[in-house]
Amino acid sequence: MERLHIVYFLRRKGKIDQPHLIKVHHLNNNGVHLRDFKRWPSELRGKEMSESYAWSYQRKYKIDYIW
Template sequence: MKNIEVIGDGRRICRENSPERGKSQSNRVVLMRASFKKVQVVYYLSRNGQLEHPHYIEVTHLAHQHLRLKDVIDRLTVLRGRGMPSLYSWSCKRSYKNGYVWNDLAENDFICPSEGAEYVLKGSEIIE
C-alpha cells in the first residue's frame, strides 16, 4: 500500500506500508486514564442519642461517578480502623421542602449533597 504525502515545503514523499501495519493502527484501542475527584465530607456520630462534634475527611472517588457510601466507608476504614464503619448505620443530610431530612443509606447508595457540593453524613450507633 503506497501513501503519498506532501510536506511543508511542497515536496512529495512516497511511503510504503504493509497491510498489517495499517490494520494495527486502525484497530488501536484508546485507553482513557481514570480521573479522580477529591470531595470534603463532614460526618457526625450519634451515640446514646447524642451527636458528637463533627468530623471532617476528604474522600477520593472516580470523577465520572457519584460519591457512594462505600467510598466513605473505605476511607473511614483506613483512618479509624476496620470495624469502625460497621458499628453505625449511615444516613446523609438532604434538602427537603424548607428544611432537611436524613436519608438512610445502604453501602452502594449514592450520597446526595445537602447544598451545592457539601456532603454531610450521620452515623447512628447500632445497639445490639
C-alpha cells in the same frame, strides 16, 4: 480525580458528636456512594469503624451528599 472534603457526624447514646472531617480523592464520575464513604473512615480509623454504626441512605442536597 476529584478531591472531596466530607464532614460527617456520629451519634452516640442519642446525642450527636462533634463533626468529623475527612479529605479523600475520588475517581468515580457517578458521584459518591454510601459504600465509598463507609470505606474511607474504615481506612483511617480501622476496620471496625464502619461495622460499629448503622448507616442511613444517601440523599443528594444541592451539590453535596447527606447520609
